Amino acid sequence: MRCRLRKQLFIKRNKICEVSLALGLAGLIFVIIDSEITASNGDSNFSKTHPISLLLRTLCVLCTIALMATLVHYHATEVKIALIDSGADDWRVALTTERVIKLAIELVICSICPFPGTGMMQWPYIHPDSRKATMVDVPVDVLLAVPMFLRAYLLCRFMVLHSKQFQDAATRSIAALNRISMDFRFVIKTMMADHPLRVLIVFTVSFWVCMSWMFTQCERYDGHLPAEHYYLNSLWFIMVTFMSVGYGDIVPNTYCGRTLAITTGIVGAGVSSALIAVISRKLELSRAEKHVNNFMADSKLTNQRKNAAALVLQQTWLVYSNFFINKILQIFKIKFIHKYKHSCGKGDELRLRHHQRRFLQAISEFRRIKWDQRKLQERGNLLLDVGKLHSEMHETLWEMHRTQDQFIAQVDLLTQKIVELQNTLKQQQHQQHRHMLQNPSQSYQRGMSSAESCESGLILPQSTLITGQPTVTLPMVPSLTTLPVRSTTASAVDFADIPSGSTNIPRVYPDNGYIRL
Structure with missing residues (x-):
């Protein structure tokens, strides 16, 4: 209901x-x-x-x-x-x-x-040329x-x-469970996530038209221009103010128009920021596109690294071949370049410096390519780590749910066993109780025999309570501490640790005035 x-x-x-x-x-x-x-x-x-x-x-x-x-x-x-x-x-x-x-x-x-x-009513009108304020008649209906x-x-x-979110009962229930209020902020954020450009275009055009009409009402009562000029000027002024351009060719001449211009600038700044964010999100590459670009960049860097390594070897060989082969053939061992500096000509020395510079440049290029490959690999690993983390979290949650289900099943089984044990104990107690009610004389004789066994075997007696019958009090065995043992009492013996009803109770033997167990 x-x-x-x-x-x-x-x-x-x-x-x-x-x-x-x-x-x-x-x-x-x-x-x-x-x-x-x-x-x-x-x-x-x-x-x-x-x-x-x-x-x-x-x-x-x-x-x-x-x-x-x-x-x-x-x-x-x-x-x-x-x-x-x-x-x-x-x-x-x-x-x-x-x-x-x-x-x-x-x-x-x-x-x-x-x-x-x-x-x-009258309000001040500021002339754009002389910047002097004059009072003009304006209908109160404008305000x-x-x-x-x-x-x-x-x-x-x-x-x-x-909205679809508010009309759907399931969506409202899920939002209530997650403590999300179905208000205008949630609806507009959802629309911006689904259709951002459409929402921004509709809002911008609507705001543009409404603010232009209001600006026209504030500025049209000076009587200097025809009506259509006020509309066109208002549309131009609101648009350039909304886009934060502000050419300055048209300025508001009333305080009402200036207030609307400030409001337009603030709203336009917010909409421009939202538009930039939407465009940035649209221009962002997807994961598949990033993988393709990373693969192409990795292939390019691999080829560049091979070329750089080959260039290093080439320049090394040129330096070596120009200055050391002849000397090696003469002295059969490698000498350093500075030892043969005076024996070389001017052209040979310039050629040496040229190849040395090329050699160092090749090494630097090789190191730079290796560093670019490392950065590219880290960027690719970051994309893989996100997917791997997601899969690991999913597997961990699945394992946690499975373990929880097993634990619940074991607890249910243990509870069932405990209930069965309780029922068994209750049945046994009920049977013993019914047997004692049916044979009270045998219970009394069993109690007397227990008392006699206590006297002979030092078994501590227990009183028997018969439900529904008068309580039978069995005679207690005298304490061993009152029995004389060679004029010495067994006061040092403590029978508190001996369990009641135990049959393996050690006997007490007197030995030279001491109690020996």
């Missing part, structure tokens, strides 16, 4: 969200139409006192009132859902301070709208129309409630 009621409330909440979004957009459209037909551009015959303008603003007020009612209804539905989730009965339990503050903020944002009879774009949060709520 509770699940069915909760599902019905979920469907109802989605419908309320759709209605609130439609009312918010309808009021915004009425305001845009009213602002465009009553703009002071000299070509319009409408004014703020025209019946059409009054009708449009009246419709906007009615939509705003209906929107506020739907917001209250929406939060009331959320309170009911919270009551079902918590199992409480009183609605004041789910009505938290955070929810009240959130409702108050939403009502304040959505209550802002132009209404009939607002009139005109009330610009904040109406804050109703865009209703679109964010609509996206959350109609």
Whole structure:
């Protein structure tokens, strides 16, 4: 019953969200139409006192009132859902301070709208040439129309409630188990992970159009340019400010326009950073592509290493052949180069230095190639180590689960054996008890014989308790400590360590006044 009621409330909440979004957009459209037909551009015959303008603003007020009612209804539905989730009965339990503050903020944002009879106001206009401020007449509807774009949060709520992640019950359950809230941040991050370019393009175009219209409303009432020029200039200014270019050919002349320019710059910086991150992630090579590039680079470095080694040998042979072969043939042993420096000509010495430089360069090149091969191998090992670590973790977890299952099976078997042992002991006790109840005389005779055996064999007696019958107290054997042994008592003997009922009890023999066991 509770699940069915909760599902019905979920469907109802989605419908309320759709209605609130439609009312918010309808009021915004009425305001845009009213602002465009009553703009002071000299070509319009409408004014703020025209019946059409009054009708449009009246419709906007009615939509705003209906929107506020739907917001209250929406939060009331959320309170009911919270009551079902918590199992409480009183609605004041789910009505938290955070929810009240959130409702108050939403009502304040959505209550802002132009209404009939607002009139005109004056605000400063800064001339771009002289930089002097003059007061111009501006309708009050401009200040009330610009904040109406804050109703865009209703679109964010609509996206959350109609997303695949929120509508799927399994996804919501998994998110709840992992302590992840299904809010707008989670939905937009998921969309950015799946379709990053599409999300950024849609947001950029929407933000560009909305901010251009608001900037036009702030800058159009000086009366110096036609209306179409204001729109084109606003589109250009918002785009260059959004991209953090700022040519300076168009500047805002009102404080409202400057505020919008600052907001555009901040949002544009964030979107540009996100775009760079998305492009960087798209340009990153996959693991297979990295393996291909590593293989090609390794083949290239191997060939270069072979060529460098061959060059080292070649230069070594040239140095050797130019200056040592003749001397070796003469003296049959190798001499150092500096010993024959004076015997060589100028050309031979220059040729020697040239081959020595080539020889050292070949050695350096060979070492550099070896170092590049080592770095490439480490980079390839890093890719392999990640996959190897993943496989080892998977094998370790599988082995842990298998060991845990075996341990649980052994514990279950041990528990079963303990239960069987307990049942066996209970059956034996029950049989002994029933036998004692049926033959009480034999139990008494057995107790007397035990007492006699205690007297003869020094067996410690035990009292027998017969359930359901009077308690039979057997005569106790006198303690050995009271028996005289050559005028000496066996006080040094401690029978506390002898278990009761034991038949292997050593006898006590007197030996020269001492107790010998």
